Amino acid sequence: MKQLLNTLFVTSEDIYLSLEGENVLANRDREVVARYPLHTLQTIVSFSYSGASPALMGACAEKRIGLAFCTPRGKFLARVCGESNGNVLLRRKQYRIADDPRQSCTVARYMIFGKLSNSAASIQRTLRDHAPRVENCGLEEAAGQIRKLLPQVLEVPDMEALRGLEGVGAAAYFGVFDHMLLNRKGDFFFRGRSRRPPLDRVNAMLSFAYSLLAHDCASALESVGLDPYVGFLHRDRPGRESLALDLMEELRPCMADRFVLTLVNNRMVRPEDFQAQDSGAVLLTDEGRKKFLKAWQERKRDTLTHPYLNEKMSWGLIPYVQALLLARYLRGDLDAYPPFLWK
Numbered sequence: 283m284k285q286l287l288n289t290l291f292v293t294s295e296d297i298y299l300s301l302e303g304e305n306v307l308a309n310r311d312r313e314v315v316a317r318y319p320l321h322t323l324q325t326i327v328s329f330s331y332s333g334a335s336p337a338l339m340g341a342c343a344e345k346r347i348g349l350a351f352c353t354p355r356g357k358f359l360a361r362v363c364g365e366s367n368g369n370v371l372l373r374r375k376q377y378r379i380a381d382d383p384r385q386s387c388t389v390a391r392y393m394i395f396g397k398l399s400n401s402a403a404s405i406q407r408t409l410r411d412h413a414p415r416v417e418n419c420g421l422e423e424a425a426g427q428i429r430k431l432l433p434q435v436l437e438v439p440d441m442e443a444l445r446g447l448e449g450v451g452a453a454a455y456f457g458v459f460d461h462m463l464l465n466r467k468g469d470f471f472f473r474g475r476s477r478r479p480p481l482d483r484v485n486a487m488l489s490f491a492y493s494l495l496a497h498d499c500a501s502a503l504e505s506v507g508l509d510p511y512v513g514f515l516h517r518d519r520p521g522r523e524s525l526a527l528d529l530m531e532e533l534r535p536c537m538a539d540r541f542v543l544t545l546v547n548n549r550m551v552r553p554e555d556f557q558a559q560d561s562g563a564v565l566l567t568d569e570g571r572k573k574f575l576k577a578w579q580e581r582k583r584d585t586l587t588h589p590y591l592n593e594k595m596s597w598g599l600i601p602y603v604q605a606l607l608l609a610r611y612l613r614g615d616l617d618a619y620p621p622f623l624w625k
Contacts, residue, residue, distance in 0.1 A: 289606060290318055291599055292328040295354045299326070299334035301341050323347055327505050327602060329354050350505035355579065356598065358501035369507030375612050376525075380512050387441050389528075389611075389619055390515035394448050395435045396532025396621025401455040402428040403624045404535040408462045408543075419461040424454045441515070455535070463546050469553045470546045479563030483556045486564045487545065487574065491538035492530070494578055498598075499533070500526035502605035508612075529604060536624040537597065541581055550577060590620045 290306065292299065298309045306326065308316040320341060325348035328334065334349065339362045342349040348369075349362040379385040405425040408416060428451045438444045460472040463484065472484045480486040500510040500523045513524025515531065530538075545551045555570025566574060582598030595603065604622055611619040 288322065288324040289602075290323055290326045291602065292326070292330050293596070293599070295330050296332060297328070297330045298332040299328060299330075299338055301335060301338040306338060320345065320347065325350070325506065325606070327352065329356065348505075348507060352501055352505065356498045356501050356582075358504040361505065361507070372507050372609060372612060373509050376508055376512060379612065380514055380518075383441060386514040387438070387444060389608075390441065390444055391435055391438060392619045392621045393515060393528055393531045394444055394451075395432060396623060397448070397534060398428050398431055398435060398451040400532060400535040400622070400624045401451060404540055404543075405455070405458065405462070407540070412464060415464060416461055419458065421458050421461060424458040427451075427454045444515075459539075462543055465547055465549055466553075470551075479559070479561060480565070481562055482564055483551075483553070484542065484546070486556060486566055487542045487551070488538065490566060490571070490574060491541055491578070492534065494575075495530045495533060495538050495601075496523065496526050499523075499529040499601045499605070502601040503529065503608075505602060506605045506609045508605065508609055529601065529608065532621045533600065533604070536622070537600065541578065544581075545574070545577060589623050589625055 292308065294310070296310055297315075300307045300309055301320075302317070304320050306318045306320055306323070307314050308318075326334075326342065327348075327350045329352050331354065333351065339349060341347075342362055351359040351361070353359060379389065402425045405421050405428075409421050409425070431447050431451050435444065435447055438447060456472070456475055463470050463472060470483055473482070475488070476482070476485045477489060480489045503510040503525055508525060510523040510526040512518065513526075513528045516522070516524035516527045518524060551570065551573065555567055555573060556564055557567050558564050582596060584597050585594055586597060587594050588600070588603060590607070591603065600622060607616065608619055610616050
């Protein structure tokens with residue numbers, strides 16, 4: 283369990299939440315293991331299958347405390363809403379900003395700033411950890427080129443110009459991505475991004491990791507009351523969770539790309555974990571997908587210190603914390619949205 287930004291995250295799968303007076307009780311095997319004053323909380327997000335008592339759900343609804351339920355893997359299940367749902371004000375603000383190109387660009391700038399900053403940090407991590415093996419590969423130049431874009435991103439006047447800078451940064455980043463793959467180059471290489479379908483093993487893993495990350499971001503946005511389908515950088519399209527795609531932009535390099543690099547460089551995947559289709563697509567096998575998902579869940583349990591909050595937490599909570607920060611910005615509690623800047 284972790285309390286951040288007046289939000290209680292219940293990350294243990296066997297915790298049952300109940301109410302005693304004005305306190306939330308965390309119960310395991312009918313024994314109270316923790317208690318939290320209800321008046322100090324704005325939101326409760328539970329990743330436990332055990333659930334919560336009707337009394338607690340009623341108290342949260344009455345006091346307008348958000349109570350969201352997700353599976354232990356992070357899939358959003360439901361949110362308790364009272365007679366008067368305060369989320370309507372948050373969503374109306376979200377929709378107004380999404381309809382205003384200037385305000386949308388203001389939010390998107392910070393997200394792309396985070397994406398480019400984390401791309402440079404990912405390159406720098408490879409330079410630091412594997413200096414002798416990546417000398418004269420252009421990594422330092424690519425990181426420097428991306429960093430030079432950061433001041434421009436914060437001053438960009440419109441969305442078209444912002445997407446142009448993002449494209450320049452992505453070209454520099456993916457232009458050296460193959461040099462960050464350090465093992466079995468004959469089997470795991472990167473010649474460029476291919477999406478639908480992925481045409482090599484590395485692109486197959488990147489696409490799968492992006493799908494998982496987008497799923498986690500959508501669940502995080504739902505849990506704080508935002509509409510994952512209405513974005514600022516990604517525009518409306520039927521069936522597309524545009525705001526989830528916005529939120530994941532800054533997390534791609536540090537959560538998805540580094541994860542794929544780790545799988546390859548630590549020899550956690552094998553060529554036999556993939557299969558080529560007649561169409562040319564390369565996909566994970568059933569066994570390879572199981573291995574990938576197991577490693578993804580283990581990665582989400584690793585801990586780090588959040589650079590903005592200066593609080594220790596698991597990687598799996600990062601999308602939820604960023605969704606909370608975005609909601610607070612939209613409500614006017616923060617002057618600007620603070621993107622996740624990996625160090």
